[in-house]
Amino acid sequence: MTITTSFTTQDTAFVQDFRAMSAFGATENGGVDRQAATIPDGEQRRWLAGLLEEHGFTVKFDHAGNQWGLYEAVPGAPYVVVGSHMDSQPTAGRYDGAYGVLAAAHAAFRLAARWEAGATAPTFNLAVVNWFNEEGSRFKPSMMGSSVYTGKLELEDALNTKDAAGVSVRDALDAIGCRGTYEGPEAAYCAEIHIEQGRSMERDGVTIGLVSSNWAANKYEFVVHGEQAHTGSTVIADRKDALLGASMLVVAARELADRFPGVLHTSVGQLNVYPNSPVVVPSRVNLLLDLRSADEAVLAEADALLHARITEIEQLANVTVEKNHSHSWAVTPYQPEGVELAAKVAADLGLSNKEVMTLAGHDSTNMKDIVPTVMLFVPSVDGISHNEHEYTTDQDIVAGLTMLTEVVARLCDGALENS
């Protein structure tokens, strides 16, 4: 493999580990398929455990399947928690989540070595975390492990969640040996680094994104109800075609995004048709529809327009649309003192940077609600993500690691105490 010669030995070790890690669940087209608690996820977790233990970290699994690598420098003190998630979407890229866990581990190794060399002593302990099931493709909801840790989701509800084949989180975690009894460390601060999954940093030629807040989102599960009929013989006026109604909803979602260009993102990622037979008019379609915006007023206006359109679609397609589940979050800031600290670190390191919002959810979105949290981005080439062609340059992942290491160093040193 070719690794830039300007890298330090530690940087090269990181890039080598990144490539080794990307072999777990590797797909033919250079991506990964490592859905939560599958065999490749389990194998990768054992690999990470080995790496952490080699560097003197104690590895524990908590009740919700989160994997912790603990370095206790100050007996009894709370922890700076740093990490992300190693699970992936099906046919996903190698960077999403996994980069953040490995960067956290390597940052921690560098700091542990620094402390052991006696140069400085930290105020807090350090925990590397690999959150369980951030992606939510196999088991819903997404960000499951961090939601349990932060008290937003009941442990029992998480463990009882089943995948499409009827396998529960409890059984899936047991099958890969990753359901533990650890309660998790007491957190004082949190940091996470992730790829941007958009184009804005690449466009502006910036290496480090300082995440200041998340977009607001309204997420819905709609069930469109029609009636089974013969696709050939039933006259059109008699049809109650659930798929027609669902398709009109998919189109309506895009039309909303086009109405608020650049400030509203909409999508339908999952859609299931019943009975899904060539010659039967579908009687039921379940679909997941999201609206996201940085502007809560726009989101509210778009949401009202969507609901008005649903009433029209019920008439036009002769169907009923049921709202089965909904889940919303507001624009929430990451702690400004954390953004300020990160900006200072970037300036000290000479890394170009800017403040960005995150459009995607992350485990840090949960963590920032319980402790001051710093969220960092590195650029995504062409903004491609949730795709096997997701890519970030070696230079950028190494720069991100350097940045994360220094942010975590300062958090461990108590830089945000009394701020």
Added chain:
Amino acid sequence: MTITTSFTTQDTAFVQDFRAMSAFGATENGGVDRQAATIPDGEQRRWLAGLLEEHGFTVKFDHAGNQWGLYEAVPGAPYVVVGSHMDSQPTAGRYDGAYGVLAAAHAAFRLAARWEAGATAPTFNLAVVNWFNEEGSRFKPSMMGSSVYTGKLELEDALNTKDAAGVSVRDALDAIGCRGTYEGPEAAYCAEIHIEQGRSMERDGVTIGLVSSNWAANKYEFVVHGEQAHTGSTVIADRKDALLGASMLVVAARELADRFPGVLHTSVGQLNVYPNSPVVVPSRVNLLLDLRSADEAVLAEADALLHARITEIEQLANVTVEKNHSHSWAVTPYQPEGVELAAKVAADLGLSNKEVMTLAGHDSTNMKDIVPTVMLFVPSVDGISHNEHEYTTDQDIVAGLTMLTEVVARLCDGALENS
């Protein structure tokens, strides 16, 4: 059970058998789920074999899983083939196909009794048939068994066809013990009775439909290709959303039907999304789209409009649309001498009747291409079909049986010889 007291003992026996038969694969809501070569399909086939054998018929399975009940009155003579199919869609009605097989069996029992009583002697032998996999929901294509029998589909291609779980027709037929070695009888004529699956006969107050031809149809499997992306963070302009393109196609199909009201039927019954994850923009959607019309010029015009619209959709949704499979058939008449024979029988029996076209495909659509074939309909209440609430009154199913018996009697007597 309540059975109309004006029925003969034979009529009552038929209605009782119909109710007994409807227990195989019965669903909670009064319908059936008896997809091809499933356990309920196999159980029902054994039940039918018992019924046929009780009445002195020889039961054989051919290579393609078609079930034959043979009554050889004239050694060496060809057969009048009468039947339909007992497999169903998932959550289907009790009448579609199954009514036609049971009516064929009872018509044959009545004729065999008549011949054995010595009243008349037939010119042809008589074969009751239960065609394999007419519905095509588990294994595609539909009308599989009659397609193999009529030489339109290679036996090996049929046997190698797999369902969504990867089970082949060969293995599924072996599992229910219904793959035989019989070559099938030599057919001279064919008759089939079926529910209309539309409202036209009910609207006109007619008991017997004399099917004169089938609607023309163009059936397509389209694959819409986009690219995986993050549903939240990927900017709208960068998205290549296969589900958006597919949804526009579903809407376009209905818009075409609305443009040719009453003379064009369109539908999308099956649609599958990949990767079908909540937070991934779909990269691929496979869907089955049908256009049907009694007017071939309308069908051709609609088809051209559809293809022009597909080119627009490729631009609008930033996707490509691939035509994976297509299958077309023209308006084809049933033999006029058969329609005329059936009209005469109905008049003789005092049964109200009219000529109708079939919008749905039937096994007789295949059979009419190799031998003169009579296709009969009885009304469907509210036109409901491929639905658990599919219903035809006992009066109508008994009238249809009377009609079918007399048509088959005359076919067996050589009424269409030299016509």
